[in-house]
Amino acid sequence: MALSRSRRFERRLDYWPGFVDALSTLVLSIIFILTVFVLGQFFLSQEIAGRDTALQRLNRQIAELTELLALERSGRKEAQDSLAALQSTLQTTEADRQRLQGLIGSGAAAADAANQRAGQLAAEVDQQKAVSARAMAQVELLNQQLTALRRQLAALEDALAASESRDKESQARIADLGSRLNVALAQRVQELARFRSDFFGRLRQILGERPDIRIVGDRFVFQSEVLFDAGSAALLPAGDTELDKIATALLELEKEIPPDIPWVIRVDGHTDKRPLSGQGEFKSNWALSAARAISVVEYLVSKGVAPQHLLAAGFGEFQPIELGDSEEAYRRNRRIELKLTER
Incomplete structure (x- = not known):
């Protein structure tokens, strides 16, 4: 066991x-x-x-x-x-x-x-x-x-x-981006056109109905006699008064337009086609028209308008708005134009 x-x-x-x-x-x-x-x-x-x-x-x-x-x-x-x-x-x-x-x-x-x-x-x-x-x-x-x-x-x-x-595929994406960019640019142009219309309407109200200040297309036109003496680029006192009104409107416009829209007020100087004597301060109509545009820009800057929103250009006698050799044609072609446009 x-x-x-x-x-x-x-x-x-x-x-x-x-x-x-x-x-x-x-x-x-x-x-x-x-x-x-x-x-x-x-x-x-x-x-x-x-x-x-x-x-x-x-x-x-x-x-x-x-x-x-x-x-x-x-x-x-x-x-x-x-x-x-x-x-x-x-x-x-x-x-x-x-x-x-x-x-x-x-x-x-x-x-x-x-x-x-x-x-x-x-x-x-x-x-x-x-x-x-x-x-x-x-x-x-x-x-x-x-x-x-x-x-x-x-x-x-x-x-x-x-x-x-x-x-x-990359080209298709690029085309799509280009299309969207064009749409965005068109929207910016339309928005700037709206501001241009409002600005000109406001200027019309401020300056009143005057035969020597008028709107032509997308430009605001001053006859040169409103701002300058013949052959001179020095602003007249009466011209200072009118430009003060424009400066006020521009200061209000700067507050309204968004900062991402690149805009400028282009100041264009024009003369009639009669040549200068060459004995005075300016030797050509081109120099006279450019000097007048610069005088307007400098005055607006002195009133507080931002310089980056201003552009001066001189066209001399080469962009007439009325043909002919009459005194009326000469008077209408001597002018300062303001145009709200893209930079």
Whole structure:
């Protein structure tokens, strides 16, 4: 009874070494698999990192293959010409050989000579056949290389097509941006036109109805006699009064127009077409018209109008609003114009 219990106890103790061995083997297997996985990840990352270098090398090889293709085409043409020449020589040799065989029956001496010539011709034929075989081998090699180059060129054409597709998409986006920009610019122009209309309406109310101050199109026109004496660019006191009203309107306009709209009041000086004497302060109508425009701009700046919103230009007698040689035409062409426009 005691012996039986002892044996059962020994049998229970025998399971543990095997279990420990199996567990150790399983752990080592898992460690080995993890090691293989880590090594695989490392080599995979190395392979990915080398793709860019391989791609650059492939591009260089393609360029070299393209040059090789041109050379091989030239070599193939030469080989084909050589093969044609060899075939022509072979035909000539065969004809000679047939003629020699026909002469064999004419005599022993002739036969010996013919046999000797035939042997020489046969040797030449064999030599030409060997050359032809080498040429055919070169042609076959060139054909194989051409096939490989065609595959590479097809790949390049696919890449070029993809690039052209991306370029078309970029052009479409650029066109869309241009369209939206044009819409935005049109909106700015409309907004500036609205401010121009309000500004001119306000000037009309401030200056009142006067025959020597009028609106022509998108410009506010002062006759020069309102602001200046003949041949002078110095403002008259009466002109200062009128420009004070314009300065007040401009100061209010600066507060209303958003700062992101680039606008200016362009002051244009004009004269009639009669030339100056050249003895006074100004030597030409152009100089006189520019000086008058600058005088108006400087006066407006002195009244607080921002200089970046003012522009002076002189046109001399070259932009008349009325043709003819009458005093009325001369008077109407001597003028100062104000125009609200984009900078």
